[in-house]
Amino acid sequence: MSDDDDLLAAEHALGLVDDAAAAARSAADPAFAERVAWWDARFAGLTGPLGEEPSPELWRRIAARLPSNDNAGGLLRWKVISGGLAAVSAIALFMLAQRPQIELPPQPGAPVVASLSGEKGSALAISYDSTARRLTIAPVQLDPGKGDAELWVIPVGSKEVISLGVIDAKKPSSRQLNPAQARLVAAGATFAISLEPTGGSPTGQATGPIVASGKLVET
Amino acid sequence: MSSESPQSPASLERAALSVALVRVGNQDRAALQEVYRRTSRKLFGICLRIFGERADAEDAMQEVYLTIWHRAGSFDPARGNPITWLATLTRNRAIDILRASGRRPTAPIELADNVADDRPDAETVLISQGDDARIVGCIETLAKSDATMIRIAFFEGTTYADLAERITLPLGTVKSRIRRALLKLRECLS
Numbered sequence: 003m004s005d006d007d008d009l010l011a012a013e014h015a016l017g018l019v020d021d022a023a024a025a026a027r028s029a030a031d032p033a034f035a036e037r038v039a040w041w042d043a044r045f046a047g048l049t050g051p052l053g054e055e056p057s058p059e060l061w062r063r064i065a066a067r068l069p070s071n072d073n074a075g076g077l078l079r080w081k082v083i084s085g086g087l088a089a090v091s092a093i094a095l096f097m098l099a100q101r102p103q104i105e106l107p108p109q110p111g112a113p114v115v116a117s118l119s120g121e122k123g124s125a126l127a128i129s130y131d132s133t134a135r136r137l138t139i140a141p142v143q144l145d146p147g148k149g150d151a152e153l154w155v156i157p158v159g160s161k162e163v164i165s166l167g168v169i170d171a172k173k174p175s176s177r178q179l180n181p182a183q184a185r186l187v188a189a190g191a192t193f194a195i196s197l198e199p200t201g202g203s204p205t206g207q208a209t210g211p212i213v214a215s216g217k218l219v220e221t
Numbered sequence: 222m223s224s225e226s227p228q229s230p231a232s233l234e235r236a237a238l239s240v241a242l243v244r245v246g247n248q249d250r251a252a253l254q255e256v257y258r259r260t261s262r263k264l265f266g267i268c269l270r271i272f273g274e275r276a277d278a279e280d281a282m283q284e285v286y287l288t289i290w291h292r293a294g295s296f297d298p299a300r301g302n303p304i305t306w307l308a309t310l311t312r313n314r315a316i317d318i319l320r321a322s323g324r325r326p327t328a329p330i331e332l333a334d335n336v337a338d339d340r341p342d343a344e345t346v347l348i349s350q351g352d353d354a355r356i357v358g359c360i361e362t363l364a365k366s367d368a369t370m371i372r373i374a375f376f377e378g379t380t381y382a383d384l385a386e387r388i389t390l391p392l393g394t395v396k397s398r399i400r401r402a403l404l405k406l407r408e409c410l411s
Contacts, residue, residue, distance in 0.1 A: 005404065012403045016374040017316060018381050043301065044410050045375050046308040047356035052266030060265075060279050061257055064286045068250060112255060117236035127236030127298060129244070131251075140239045140298040174243040174298065221237045 003037060011037035015045055113138075114189045118216035125214035128153075128193055135184045138176040139169050144195065144214065146171045152198045154208060155183075158190040168202040169195075191218050234259065239298040242306075246294035253290055256307075263304070264311045270376055271315045277324075281315045288314050316378035359409035367402035370395070 003011075014024035015038050028035045113129040127140045144151055151171040154163050164186055169175065179187060196203070197210035238259055244252030264285060268278035288310060296306055360368045370388070373379055381399070385392040 008407070009400050009403055012407070013381075013399075016371070017378050018374055018384075018399065020380075039301075042309045043305045044356050044406075046305045046312065047354045048360070048372065048375055049263070049267045049270075049308045049312065050354040050357055052270055053262045054266040054269050056261055056265040056279055056282060057275075060261070060282060061254065063279075064257065064283050065250070065254070067283060067287055068253070068290060113237075113240070115233060115237040115240065117232045119232075124232060124236070127239045129237065129240035138240045138244050140236075140243045142239070142298050172299075174240075174246070176244070176247065219233060221233055 003033060007034060008037055010034075012041045014038050015041035112220075114218045115221050116193050116216040116218045118193055118195060118214040120195075120212075120214040125195065128216075128218075130179075130187050130218060132184065132188070135179045135181070136176055137166070137179060137187070138174070140174045141169075141171050144171040146197055149197055149199045149210070150202055151195050151213075152202045152208070154194045154196060155186050156192040156194065157186040158188060163194070163208060165203065165206065168198070187218065189218050189220050192216070193218065235303060238303040238307075239296075242289075242293045242296045242303055243298065245290060246296065253286065253293075256289065256293075257286060260304070260307055264307060267308060267311045268315050271312070271319060271378075281318050284318060285311045285314050312375070320378055355410055356406070359406055362409055363402050363405060367398055370399055371402060371406070374399070 010019065010024060010027070011034055013019045014021070014028065024038075028038050113131040115130075116128045117124060118126050118128065122143060124142045125144045126142050129138045130136070131138075139153070150168040153166040153169045155166055156163050164183075166179070166183060166187075167177075192215060194208075194212050194215040196208040196212050198208070199210075203209050238256065241252045241255045241259070245256055261282070265278060265282055268281045268285065269275065272278045272281060289307065292310065296303065360371065363371070370384060374384065379387070381392060381396055384399075385395045388395060
């Protein structure tokens with residue numbers, strides 16, 4: 003890419019030039035769009051030092067504007083959370099107002115999270131929501147080659163390695179665990195990914211190399 | 222790309238935010254609340270820097286989180302840092318609102334002025350952009366007036382024409398100075 007084109011990408015990322023023309027170029031030219039994204043990410047670093055606590059009631063103003071047709075699990079938990087919030091709001095909001103540097107406390111049932119990494123760094127992120135028994139898997143850098151990536155859990159205080167099945171290595175996915183699996187997954191448990199033949203390990207044990215692992219923690 | 226260790230707080234924060242965004246993409250309200258809890262301080266900092274007034278910044282925050290709600294499905298954890306994605310979305314959405322409102326700052330800019338002292342605090346360092354934060358150091362290597370112009374373009378969404386008018390310099394001069402500064406910046410960042 004010429005300097006002129008790259009400068010145009012930077013100018014577009016900053017909004018210095020006519021947006022419509024540069025946006026059209028971005029839509030038609032993937033290499034240009036990639037440079038705009040590169041500049042976007044660099045300029046976003048300018049926000050790194052910024053941070054300021056908004057008013058405690060801002061979240062409720064946002065929540066009130068969300069569409070109501072979300073999924074059932076989310077809605078149920080939502081009701082539980084807002085009920086709880088209402089009950090403690092007077093005192094909690096007063097305290098928040100007095101101590102503006104304090105973060106909102108984790109909401110009840112906040113998921114536990116694992117960052118799984120291997121030799122090349124972060125490979126995937128997984129969260130587990132025990133209320134809905136839902137596992138959400140976000141691949142970051144995971145290449146299963148010609149086979150499949152299989153997810154394993156080593157429960158707290160155990161040396162057993164138990165399969166949770168093959169996962170999609172390319173795009174985010176989520177699945178509900180059955181009650182037996184759910185008992186194995188909690189803060190302190192370790193997740194691991196092994197490379198297996200297509201369809202997963204034929205033996206019930208990991209047969210290929212472990213390419214990433216990480217512990218589930220509360221965050 | 223990142224030098225942080227796998228279980229560092231920054232890496233966990235990034236993992237937690239990535240999966241929370243994926244869940245928001247599946248229309249999970251509790252996940253949006255989690256994203257809010259993890260990011261409202263930083264994103265409000267951005268809105269406040271752009272609008273100057275808390276009330277305006279909080280109005281913009283509502284639009285920002287509604288936009289996150291609608292666009293989280295397009296966030297790909299494999300392609301980028303969730304904080305960077307959120308910061309870019311927030312800045313762009315806030316600038317759109319600022320432009321649409323017609324309340325853009327029009328006061329002349331004195332390039333000799335000190336820019337705001339944007340030193341990081343502990344919390345924002347925790348969720349900082351890793352390598353992307355290099356620009357904070359790189360921009361300091363530019364002439365102070367060039368750094369100021371780039372910050373103004375970023376935080377106020379000014380076009381070349383606006384900048385020229387407010388700095389009271391010819392358009393061509395402003396353009397060539399910024400383009401030279403951008404090339405220097407790229408060299409420092411690459």
